[in-house]
Every structure is written in C-alpha cells, then in structure tokens.
Amino acid sequence: MDEFMQAAIDEARQGLAEGGIPIGSVVVHDGRIVGRGHNRRVQQGSTILHGEMDALERTGRKPASFYKECTLYTTLSPCPMCAGAIVLYKIPRVVIGENRSFMGEEAWLAGHGVTLDVLQDETCIGLMHEFMTRHPGLWAEDIGE
Amino acid sequence: MDEFMQAAIDEARQGLAEGGIPIGSVVVHDGRIVGRGHNRRVQQGSTILHGEMDALERTGRKPASFYKECTLYTTLSPCPMCAGAIVLYKIPRVVIGENRSFMGEEAWLAGHGVTLDVLQDETCIGLMHEFMTRHPGLWAEDIGE
Numbered sequence: 001m002d003e004f005m006q007a008a009i010d011e012a013r014q015g016l017a018e019g020g021i022p023i024g025s026v027v028v029h030d031g032r033i034v035g036r037g038h039n040r041r042v043q044q045g046s047t048i049l050h051g052e053m054d055a056l057e058r059t060g061r062k063p064a065s066f067y068k069e070c071t072l073y074t075t076l077s078p079c080p081m082c083a084g085a086i087v088l089y090k091i092p093r094v095v096i097g098e099n100r101s102f103m104g105e106e107a108w109l110a111g112h113g114v115t116l117d118v119l120q121d122e123t124c125i126g127l128m129h130e131f132m133t134r135h136p137g138l139w140a141e142d143i144g145e
Numbered sequence: 146m147d148e149f150m151q152a153a154i155d156e157a158r159q160g161l162a163e164g165g166i167p168i169g170s171v172v173v174h175d176g177r178i179v180g181r182g183h184n185r186r187v188q189q190g191s192t193i194l195h196g197e198m199d200a201l202e203r204t205g206r207k208p209a210s211f212y213k214e215c216t217l218y219t220t221l222s223p224c225p226m227c228a229g230a231i232v233l234y235k236i237p238r239v240v241i242g243e244n245r246s247f248m249g250e251e252a253w254l255a256g257h258g259v260t261l262d263v264l265q266d267e268t269c270i271g272l273m274h275e276f277m278t279r280h281p282g283l284w285a286e287d288i289g290e
Contacts, residue, residue: 041206045205045206046202046206047201047202047204047205047206047207047230047234048193048198048201048202048230049202053193056192056193057191057192057193057194059192060190060192061186061190061191061192061286062192063286064285064286064288064289064290067289079229079233080228080229080230080232080233081226081229081230081232081233082229083225083229084224084225084226084227084228084229084230084232084250085193085225085226085229087225087226087229088224088225088226088288088289089192089289090289105229108253140209141206141208141209143209143233144209144212144233144234144235145209
C-alpha cells in the first residue's frame, strides 16, 4: 500500500471512529504530506467539509504555484465540489482509492487535464460499502440526494 | 436593488473592511436569508472559504431536499469550486452580481440545469475593479493563478 493512500485511509478511519462518514484525503507536495483531513459533515455539522476540502483547508493558504505541484489522495472519487476545488487550484494529479461506491466528476477532471489514478483499493471499497449499508440516509445527504 | 443582492454586497463590503477580498454571498430559502458569508482567504488563511462556500457553510448542515429549494446570491460569477458546490447540492438558481471582472463556470452550471441571472450590477463591478487594481497578486491567488 502506498504510504499516502494509507494516510488517507487512516483519516477515513478516524472519521468513522468519530461517528462520521469514512472518507479521507491527504495533500502531498514534494514527497511529503502537507495537509490531511476527513469528512466532517456529522462532526461539525458541515456542508462543505468533504474529505478533500478538509485536507485542502488544513494545507492552509498557499500561493497558486504551490497547489500546481501537489498530488491529492482521496479514498473515494471526488464529488463536483471537490473536483471543482481541484480544477480551481490546478492540482495536476489525483490518486483515488476507488470509484465503485460512487463515481464522481472524473470525466470533467480529465477534461481539465488532471491525471487520475484509480486504485480500486479493497479497503476503501469495504469502508464505503459498510457505511452506505448502515447509513444510507446520511450517505445520500453527503452527495446531495 | 434586490434586498438579497444588497445583503451579498453588504457581506462583500464587510470582507473588504476586514482586509479581505470583497466577494459576498447569501443563501435564500422560502423568501428569507438562511446563510450569509464572504471570502475569508485573508482573514482565516483559508483555501476554501470563498464567499459562496462561506455562505453555504454558515447555512449549516441541512437535508439535500432543503438546498434544492434555495437560491444562492453572489456578488461575482462562481469559480469552479463554488460552482461544484452548487452542482453537488442541486441549487436550482444562482443570482450573480456580475461576471465582467471574472467569468466563472457559468456554462457548466447552465449545462447542469441551473438558472443563472446575471445582474451586471455597477456596485459589484466597482468593488472588484478597485480591489483587483490594488491587489492583483491576492486576486490571482484566489482564483488559482
């Protein structure tokens, strides 16, 4: 397992342990993690803190040139909001744990020149499968359905 | 002036008074403002709190059905991240103060069935024109350039 995807999975598990939605993300720059986060809808009553958004926020304010050198790791395919943040900051590469539970805006990202690596990781798939089975209403809320 | 766009402008001016980027937004549901916010890049060192994102976050966690009945007002055309949040939550209508200073992802929003009303409001244009002239580097950072 790639150490960065493992860190994103660790974030997802931390979110689950907090009673939240198990999606985690890390931002990597120059070979090291500069921001990490997880979905905080339940924990903070948040509308916008998906895993990727939380990781970007915790990376902190940086010049635009910084984000263009980052890779974003996320345990689940990015929704339109998170994909929009990736497009805004011109993040060139996204490593996705899996897209079987939810297919996000991958085509739109690819159309903007973003390189996508989809791992179809069994741990990521298992985390989401169990969560979606146990909490279908909460999951629907998180993707606006 | 529409009272809701006036509230968004008031938020933009509050942001400017705080030393921030003058973009404001309000979320309206059933004829009343349920969330309001402004860009907080400078004030909070935030990567993700554009005006629209701040207004959505301050609206708080709601069921998906709630956002589908909202109108979002923003003083400036929404960037990819904010447009993505609008698509995620299926917000059906966005009232935009102006798109002359910055053209956001309006075509993408329209393609998702979002109704867009662009006012080309002189106050909104003036706020951005003055800000972009005085702080071109900060503005570039906010749009990832």
